[in-house]
Amino acid sequence: MSFGNPFGFFALVGIPAVVFIHLLQVRSRRVRVSTLFLLDPSAFEREAGRKLDRLRTSRLLWLQLASVLVATWLLVEPRWLREDTTLSVVLVVDASASMSAYRDAAEEALASYLPEIERGAERVTWTVLGSDPTAPSLYSGDVREEAAAAAVAWQSHLGVHELDPSLNLASSLAGPRGLVVLLTDHVPEVPVGVEVLAVGVPLANVGVVSAVVDDEGGWRGIVKNSGATTERRSWWLEVGGAPPVHVPDVLELAPGDVRFIAGKLPDSVEELTLVLEGDRFTLDDRLPFVVPQRKTLRVGVSPALADNRFVRGFVETLEPIELVSHASQEGVDLAFGRVGPSASIVFAEAAPGLSAGALAKVETLQGPIVVENDPLVEGLDFRGLVASNAPAHVLADGDRVLVWQGEHPLLVLRESARTRTLFVGFPLEKSNAERIPAFVLALHRYAAGVREQKRALSHRNVETRQRLRVAAGIEERAPDVPGFFEVRRDGEVLLKGAAHFADVREGDLSAATSNVPSTDIVRDSVLRNSLPDPLSAIWILLLMALAATAWAVQERGV
Amino acid sequence: MNASPDEVADARREAMRCAGAFRLPFGRELWRGAVGNWAGAGVGSSIDFQDHRPYLPGDDPRYIDWQAYARSDHYVMKLYREEVSPTVELVLDASVSMSATAAKRRRSLELFYFVVASATAAGAALRPWILTGDGAQRWDAVSLQPESLEKDASWLAHGADRVDTSLLRGVDFRPGSLRVLVSDCLFPGEPEPVVRALASSKGRGVVLAPSSTEESEPKWLGQLELEDCETGARRTEFIDDARLESYRASYLRHFQFWEASCRRRAVAFAQIPGELDLSDALRTHALSVSAVEPAA
Numbered sequence: 055m056s057f058g059n060p061f062g063f064f065a066l067v068g069i070p071a072v073v074f075i076h077l078l079q080v081r082s083r084r085v086r087v088s089t090l091f092l093l094d095p096s097a098f099e100r101e102a103g104r105k106l107d108r109l110r111t112s113r114l115l116w117l118q119l120a121s122v123l124v125a126t127w128l129l130v131e132p133r134w135l136r137e138d139t140t141l142s143v144v145l146v147v148d149a150s151a152s153m154s155a156y157r158d159a160a161e162e163a164l165a166s167y168l169p170e171i172e173r174g175a176e177r178v179t180w181t182v183l184g185s186d187p188t189a190p191s192l193y194s195g196d197v198r199e200e201a202a203a204a205a206v207a208w209q210s211h212l213g214v215h216e217l218d219p220s221l222n223l224a225s226s227l228a229g230p231r232g233l234v235v236l237l238t239d240h241v242p243e244v245p246v247g248v249e250v251l252a253v254g255v256p257l258a259n260v261g262v263v264s265a266v267v268d269d270e271g272g273w274r275g276i277v278k279n280s281g282a283t284t285e286r287r288s289w290w291l292e293v294g295g296a297p298p299v300h301v302p303d304v305l306e307l308a309p310g311d312v313r314f315i316a317g318k319l320p321d322s323v324e325e326l327t328l329v330l331e332g333d334r335f336t337l338d339d340r341l342p343f344v345v346p347q348r349k350t351l352r353v354g355v356s357p358a359l360a361d362n363r364f365v366r367g368f369v370e371t372l373e374p375i376e377l378v379s380h381a382s383q384e385g386v387d388l389a390f391g392r393v394g395p396s397a398s399i400v401f402a403e404a405a406p407g408l409s410a411g412a413l414a415k416v417e418t419l420q421g422p423i424v425v426e427n428d429p430l431v432e433g434l435d436f437r438g439l440v441a442s443n444a445p446a447h448v449l450a451d452g453d454r455v456l457v458w459q460g461e462h463p464l465l466v467l468r469e470s471a472r473t474r475t476l477f478v479g480f481p482l483e484k485s486n487a488e489r490i491p492a493f494v495l496a497l498h499r500y501a502a503g504v505r506e507q508k509r510a511l512s513h514r515n516v517e518t519r520q521r522l523r524v525a526a527g528i529e530e531r532a533p534d535v536p537g538f539f540e541v542r543r544d545g546e547v548l549l550k551g552a553a554h555f556a557d558v559r560e561g562d563l564s565a566a567t568s569n570v571p572s573t574d575i576v577r578d579s580v581l582r583n584s585l586p587d588p589l590s591a592i593w594i595l596l597l598m599a600l601a602a603t604a605w606a607v608q609e610r611g612v
Numbered sequence: 613m614n615a616s617p618d619e620v621a622d623a624r625r626e627a628m629r630c631a632g633a634f635r636l637p638f639g640r641e642l643w644r645g646a647v648g649n650w651a652g653a654g655v656g657s658s659i660d661f662q663d664h665r666p667y668l669p670g671d672d673p674r675y676i677d678w679q680a681y682a683r684s685d686h687y688v689m690k691l692y693r694e695e696v697s698p699t700v701e702l703v704l705d706a707s708v709s710m711s712a713t714a715a716k717r718r719r720s721l722e723l724f725y726f727v728v729a730s731a732t733a734a735g736a737a738l739r740p741w742i743l744t745g746d747g748a749q750r751w752d753a754v755s756l757q758p759e760s761l762e763k764d765a766s767w768l769a770h771g772a773d774r775v776d777t778s779l780l781r782g783v784d785f786r787p788g789s790l791r792v793l794v795s796d797c798l799f800p801g802e803p804e805p806v807v808r809a810l811a812s813s814k815g816r817g818v819v820l821a822p823s824s825t826e827e828s829e830p831k832w833l834g835q836l837e838l839e840d841c842e843t844g845a846r847r848t849e850f851i852d853d854a855r856l857e858s859y860r861a862s863y864l865r866h867f868q869f870w871e872a873s874c875r876r877r878a879v880a881f882a883q884i885p886g887e888l889d890l891s892d893a894l895r896t897h898a899l900s901v902s903a904v905e906p907a908a
Contacts, residue, residue, distance in 0.1 A: 082837035082848050088709035089827050090840040090847065091800040092862040093855075112852055
């Protein structure tokens, strides 16, 4: 049985009201009698001056109480569910990391709200999804308790993300007569038909935003108070599972305050954890980090460029590197001036046979500079580049021109299965390229790509769930939870990393709110799947009879 | 609640009319008193033969049975019944409760006048007493005149104090008299002292109790402040059906005590409801218990 109008139960307030009225002293009617001595003094005698009296049962009292009960029964509109009705409910759990602070609240909210939904039909099928559309469904079945347990047990580690894809999926699963409920900690805009069960409350949270290691053997961290109150937190460093490496220090942060903390790295330490005194949101209370270590590039410079000031300075910026004597030597990662075994940067040469005087008179390239859409040159501005003319690069199949000046290609990328070559289409010594930041940045991007593709060990600090390019053909995703990790291939450690939670928006719990969906949709379902009380006409007649009898008794004075 | 002179006059007329059909139970007793029309308890000069006895010196020779002397050669006296005029002691309860309702006040007046008329018609000597909270007082003949009673009708609802059962002790009933108590008997206490006084000195007692259905079947329901009409005492009570039933039982039990007590002392007790016509009320309630008898 269910009730089409649960608000009708407010009519039960009439019961204490009726009792209270009967407790009040009724105004007495004076009667002169000659036989008062025949009426024994008894416990019925009332004390004058008292507003309240002891409750005395009377027919009027019982009639009025019965009237209230019958009226309540009619107002709540009792309905009986048909046996063949089914309601499909899809529960979408917000996978945002902030939900981890409200696990207990979510459990309580589900325990009270899901039974309400269950009244909507004789049989309810439950489907539990995370708001991460790539994650598998968490539960599918018809046991409410198991659905609630699955929703609460799910670990939420995502940052701010779009909810619409998962809600649209849920709506399609629920069907037009189903119900979609979003379990979250705030009240977002949701598609029509989706009910929001929000369990958030504003919480204080202080978290470590980031930590970096500088080149001088020190580290720096950023701590932020995302709450609305001033908070005191102690912090310390941990190496592995060992005790703090120093006496915990105390921070006092005003609301919204950001504090920088720093220190010296302990000797011979590769992995550390910056720890804050814990609070309800634990993901940002521990920030693991490693001492970064980049892959070493083996760089070879052709003899023609060995004395070039720009090349020499550029190579120095690529540290860590290992210079080799021959650009074409096996094992060179990046060759300058000549096509190497792996990756190369080749500069155009001035037309051969020209004397120095003639070379000085070579005219500069003319025409507009056009930058193609390629990650290497995206966003770079080559205006101002003055380059002298040179024999145009002969384009081969598969060559991609990155930058044009007029009809002359300035930067060309050629890729094959093993090699990757960046051709510079003008002589370096007859240009102002070294003063054009775009040119230098393009070369750095190219070198960084070469370093990224190299299969070698590196140490990196990354964000949780960050997509990682470890080496050519090796891509991984950082762990969901903060911590240290390794990436291995064929027994070789390619990456030692530390993943930390970095979405400060999720750490701001000051705007969390709670919301219990209206039961309108459940009531609609009840109305659709149930039958009204067949005896309602009899109850109405009974109510009228009770009211009339109560009136008659009232007229008699009892 | 005093009666108006008109109401008193009406009640007297109704009582006089009724006295033609009923009378006090004079015919059921041998009375003592002055010479009159009713059979006395002693030997007299009536024509009703009573007994024979031997002649004694000093006897009136007119009553010697000469025929008996002829047969027996002894003087035999022939005795005849005495004819007397009985004394009626009328005791009127003038407490306020007798006027508690209009019907009861009218009935009280009618019963009072009925006794007066019946006694007058029978030639009885009427000795009226009025009973108030201050005690029993004799009324003189002047006060009993209709003109006096109707001129100032406050005599019925005389006092605010309650009459109790000990007040009849001050009444000096004549021996062998007919004592008629007109009272609603609504006062606390055992009825025995009153009934004993009515039956004392070989007297015959009659109790005519005006009553009202407003007292026997009151319509009290709900929250009431009950005020005693005689003492002014007040009591606030919630009266429901159960409480009302308890009252009815008390009322019934009260008059059962009176009836039982009167029965033991051969005192006629009759409740005369005010809602009926006086004739009907006397016929249905007083005649059967010999409180009145049909007029000859």
